[in-house]
Amino acid sequence: MAITTTDPMLGRLVDGRYEIVARVARGGMATVYRATDRRLDREVAIKVMHPHLADGVDGAAFVSRFRREARAAARLTHPGVVAVYDQGVDGDTSYLAMEYVPGTNLRRELHASGPLTLDRALDVVAQVLAALAAAHRKGLVHRDVKPENVLVVGDGDPAAGGRVKVADFGLARAVTEVTTTATGTVLGTVAYLAPEVITSSTCDARTDVYAVGVLAYELVTGTLPYAGETPIQVAFHHVHEDLPAPSGLVDWLPAEIDALVASFAARDPQQRPPDAGAALGAVEALRASLDADLLARRADPPAVAARPGPSGPGGVDAADGDGDADGDDGGEGGTDAVDEIPTAFFQEVSASAPAQLTDALVEQPTEAYRRPSRRRRAVAWILTLVLVLGGGGLGTWWWFADGPGAWTSVPTGVAGVAADDARAVLEGAGLGTTTSRAFDDEVPEGSVVTSVPAPGDRVRTDGSVELVVSRGVQMLTVPDDLVGADRKDATAALEDAGFTVGDPARSYDDEADRGEVLDVSVEESSRQRHDTVVTLTVSDGPAPVQVPQEVGKEKDAAVADLEGLGLAVELADPEYSEDVPRGHVLAQEPRDGATAHRTDTVTLTISQGPPLVEVPNVVGKHTEPARKALEKAGFKVEENTYLGGLLDTVRFQDTTGKAPKGSTVTLTVW
Structure with missing residues (x-):
């Protein structure tokens, strides 16, 4: 009879805020759920770490690191990165709240569709590198780049050109640090681990580039290198x-x-691009150089589909978790399948005699081989190696004295010379050669930068030396459409192209909005050295000006003053004034002394002079009453007297009807 186990997290309210709706996937380090954020009323993905990671002596250390790494990841904002909204601990539950991405992950797409077209593969690699470049600029290293952690947005086929997002920044570091300290093992999906992580547990931005190299191999071939x-x-x-x-x-x-692929996945980190930004430039240059017909081709699916799983190189398939995936197909899909590899084992393999190999095997922590089948295979493989290397005293002496195991030194004189000359030196010493290429600011193109192993280092007599040949100074392409763009967008475009952006120059401009790019120190679309510091000239908007005093001035003179300062003038409806002459400025807004900016508007109110009032009719009245009536109405009075004013009667007045208040009315009296 089948037994159904209900996930106790379903329906739970985490931290009083996140209501768990459905389980998306379960992996080696965490389980991902779809949840509703009740506070902000939005759908989110909740990644709940497995409780055993916080148990024991190192539990507190893990929780502390988990919080620190989550805070660092939350500072990373990029359209190609799954956003981290929140982190917390609710009882014994450590969780991350992240952007919920409907769709699937790249692992499932590879299972469903097989290899991608070359164009789509390069596009996916470029999108992943752009996201990693944003992280590397902030000093963050992903540490676990793999198809499970690359989410395909929506339900489209990656071959159709859909966007992708990278998930799980910082999480691998938190888990790796505490696990390495506690058990002496390395955590990570071994199919994508760089050699330095395996041998010394060290990693930096170049470790992510190595993983992208393996990812690129898988996307174009449909299988992993060592499936x-x-x-x-x-x-x-x-x-x-x-x-x-x-x-x-x-x-x-x-x-x-x-x-x-060889450049990204070089065993020596020094031979890889220094970070994802530099790697992105290489991918974009390569993609632009290939013709459309080639880019449209897709490899045939491999005869046996390689798939990381219990018997494959990646351990548990993170897309399917520990064998189950529930709920939506995708979401925040990157869960955390890992393989544990004892670090000391590889140090022993690279430097020890057969007897020491046996000791190294015995001394490894047993939890590193949790699956009995894996442990038996590892033991059988190592014992076979021991028997081969320790086959007999005479055979061993021959191997290291005269046979393929004999050692010599790499000749000097191979660095700084033409590649053909260096190759001749090595071939004269009986050594084989391989060639890789790398940018170098000092060594001319076509000359050897260095060799691996370096001159003077030991190498087997039948070994091969890799010559790193200079490609000259790395040149980058300046993006288009920087002038007129917002400063933040232009800066991001330049940094994504690999340039360093210096402090901006500032300039006032009457037409450009504040923050708009006015000029670039290098020509757009031009090719520049990778170490060129690009300076943007950015608009501070119109220049500030102080509004002058215009009240009392004649209108045309006031308008000329303001327009000369770059200010616009607007005339309000005129108003009557007994104090300000007609045609002069009665009021202004803003007032004098205020700070404005060029192109701002100053409103002027122009005087119409005194108001019009009704002129009293005083004809026929005696002089004194007539004068008083006119003066009371606001007029001035003048008199023209005839015949000595014999009858003292107003015979005529020169103004009737309405007239400006304060004007003069002349009376004729006799």
Whole structure:
């Protein structure tokens, strides 16, 4: 009879805020749920860490690191990054609240569709690198780049060109630090781990670039480089072998794709692009150089689909969690399948004799081999290696004295010379050569920057030396459409292209909004050195001006004054005034002394002079009453007297009807 187990988190209200609706997926480190944020009324993804990570002596350390890394990830804002909204601890539940992304993840798309077209593969790689570049600029390293942590937005096929988002920034670091301290093991999806993580647990931005190189291999071929082997074997390959060329599986792939993957997944971190921004420039340049027909091609699915799982190189398939996935297909899809590899084992493999290998095996923590089948395979594999290397005293002496195991030193004189000359020196010493290319600011193009191993270092007599040949100074393309863009957008475009943006220059401008880019110190679309510091000239908007006093001035003179300062003038309806002459400024807004900006508007009110009032009719009245009536109405009075004013009677008045108050009325009296 089947037994159904109900997830106790379903329906739970986490931290009094997040109502768990459905389970999306379960992985090695966490379970992801779809939830409703009751406070903001929005759909979110809740990642709940497995309780055992916070147990024991190191539990407090994990919770502290978990909070710190979540805060760091929350500061990262980029359209290609799954946003972290909140983190907290509710009882024994440590959780992250993140953006919910409807859709699926890249692992499931690969399972469903097989290899991507070359164009889509490069597009996905470019989007992932753009997101990582934003993180690297803030000093954040993802540490667990893999298809499970690349979400495909919506329900579209990646071949259709959908957007992708990168999830789980900072989470791998929090878990890795506490687990490494407690058990002496390395956590991570081993198929994508860089050699330095396996051998020394160190990582930086170049570690993410290595993982993207493996991801690129998988997208164009449909399989991982070492598919179907145990995690121990896969890790051994990463440490001791160069990643195989994708064209070994897909023969029509151009050499440029092989070179790109080899550059990203170089075993020596120094030979990789220094960060995702530099790697993005390489991808964009390569994509632009390939013709459309080639970009549209897609590799045939591999005969046996490689899939990280219990028997594959990636451990538990994170897309399917620990074998189950519930709810929506996707969401915040990146869960956390990991393989645990004892760090000390690889240090022993790279530097120890057969007897020491046996000791290294015995001393490893047993929890690093949790699955009995994996442990048996690892033991059998290592014992076989011990028997081969320790086959007999005479054979061992021959191997290291005269056989393939004998050692010599890399000759000097291979750095700083032409590649053909360096190759001749090495071949004269009986050593094989391989070539990789890297940008260098000092060494001319075509000359050797260095060798791996370096001159003077030891190498087997039948070994090969890699010559790192200079590609010259790395040149980057300045983006278009910077002038007229907002400063933040222009800065982001330049940084994504790999440039450093200096402090902006400021300039007033009557037409450009504040923050708009007026000029760029380098020509748009031009090619510039990678270390060029680009300066943006940014508008501070119209310049400030002080409004002058215009009240009392004649209208035309006042308008000329204001327009000369770059201010616009608007005339209000005129008003009567007994104090300000007609045609002069009666009032202004803003008042004098106020601070305005060029192109601002000053409103002027122009005087119409005194108001019109009714003139009293005083004809026929005696002089004195007539005068008083006119003066009471606000007029001035003048008299013209004839015949000595014999009858003292007003015979005529020169103004009747309405007249400006304060004007003069002349009376004729006799």
